Amino acid sequence: MNEKIKKTQELFEPKKYILDNIKKEMACVIVGQDNLVDRLIVALLTQGHILLESVPGLAKTTAVSTLAKILNLDFQRIQFTPDLLPSDLIGSRIFNPQNNSFYVKKGPIFSNFILADEINRSPAKVQSALLEAMQEGQVTIGEETFVLEKPFFVMATQNPIEQEGTYPLPEAQVDRFLLKTVIDYPSIAEELEIINRSEIGFKKDLQSNISKQDVASLQDICQQVYIDESIKKYIVDLVFASRQTSPELKNLIAYGASPRASIGLTQASKAIALLNNRAFVIPEDVKEIAMDILRHRIIATYEAEAEDISSEKIVKMLLESVKVP
């Protein structure tokens, strides 16, 4: 192992307990859903944002609010409704008659953790209000620009059913989310455990002493995780395969993944490696997270939709067609 990797590993060892603690405390509230918990941690480590999609009742909101509580960070939940305005989100300038001047009333976006619940229930103008905040980490109100406090983490949820009266997220908005995670139903054993816990009451007092500094240090370590050139090439091959498609995929993909996908896949692979207690990335890490990175960035054609081929299927086909180093 080279010196850089050894150093990163040494830095990570004393901080490893933080990740263990997060998982342990999450397991006290959320039954099963290991994949969801892992993806939330990946988003946290990479300073990315996450879009959670599932049918109602699968603990999306509970998971996100629990993570905020565990990390002792400021948390704001915004319920997106059709009549929500951008100013309700980012804030506005209010006239003060005493001074004959305007002052800025900051909105709920000025927080570490933002839970945008049912984000597709609000019109595009409100969804777009999140764009600057998510990408630049800053908000402009009037003529004044405010830098958001780090860590800044947006977790949005959306419901794939009940599409009437909803506003599907535009491609530019979706691309801002590092991950799109689809949550599946719990297993039989997990569902039995959920019933048992509901009888005795879910644990509400979370014991955690994780600070902002701890989170920031983990994010730094994640940046230092070593990724070999051959793995980077594999990531680029995957993303390029979605653009310069093979004849069999040509009619299925309307738009391929953006360079943001390559960056996201690199960062997320590092986080996965760290979650697996490794300071270097292997192809398994890339494959593990590729679906969550690419599924919302590949736009399927009408032909594909007509043949019931989803973007998930296309990503699977891509993963099966690109040679692993």
Place this chain on the structure above:
Amino acid sequence: MFKKIKRFFIFFLISFLVCLPIFAKQDAQVSLEISDSEISLGESFDLALVLKYASTGDLNMGDLDISGLENFQELSSQKSTQIQMLNGATTVVTRITKKLKANKEGEFVIGPLKIANTEIKSNSVKIVIKKENKSFFQDDDENIVVLSSSRKQRSFFNKDLFINVLMFFLLAFMFFALTKREKMELAMEKIKNRFQKNNLVDDIIDKKEEQVDNLNLPNLDDEKFFEKVKENLSKYIQNNFGINTDSLTSKEILDKLKEKKFFKFSEIEEIFRLCDQARFANSQEDKERIVYLWKNIF
């Protein structure tokens, strides 16, 4: 004029109606058919009497007279009738099939068949009855005598005996060849079982040449030693287990191998781990260890 035409038309119509049954009526035809013209004494044969006549005719079927049947014994008789209607004329075809057996050998003529009170008669058929063909093992008294006498007279290279001996050796050879083949297959199965477990590596014997290429261990001084080791090992797995390793990670390959219960699984797992660490973590892994594991597998 009109009356003349009318009268001519009525005359023509009556003439047509009267003449039609007369012209439609056909004479009766009879024929004899025989299933075999030459048979052995004791064998039976079929004699068919075919009568074709118009239904309007007064043909008495009971008055059939066949000459030459006195030398034959009637075993059974079967009658079938087919009625055909064509252009208003009805034709009846009656077929009487008699199963006969000759009483003695010789050349006989059956027929002609005559119908009483008419001049209708059929063709005649000729049949040759040969001497009875006895089988080799038939325990007929007469035959036993012939056999015993022939035994006394035959030479050492009697033709029938020679053919029988030849047949015996041919059958013996076929039996021996089949037994030998079964033994060889069993031996091959045993050899295969030494190299494989749980019905795996069926293709090893067929793909020897490919294996030789894949089993080459790269030079230890090669810069891409670890990459080539993994590549060769992956190709080996691809060729022998039908796993497409190109788009699979080490873990996925190992998972699929696990399903197939490959007996050198732990060695392959360690080689993959060492190669991945060397390649993706830039670490200096022990090449000698890989060589040792490699030899252990193959």
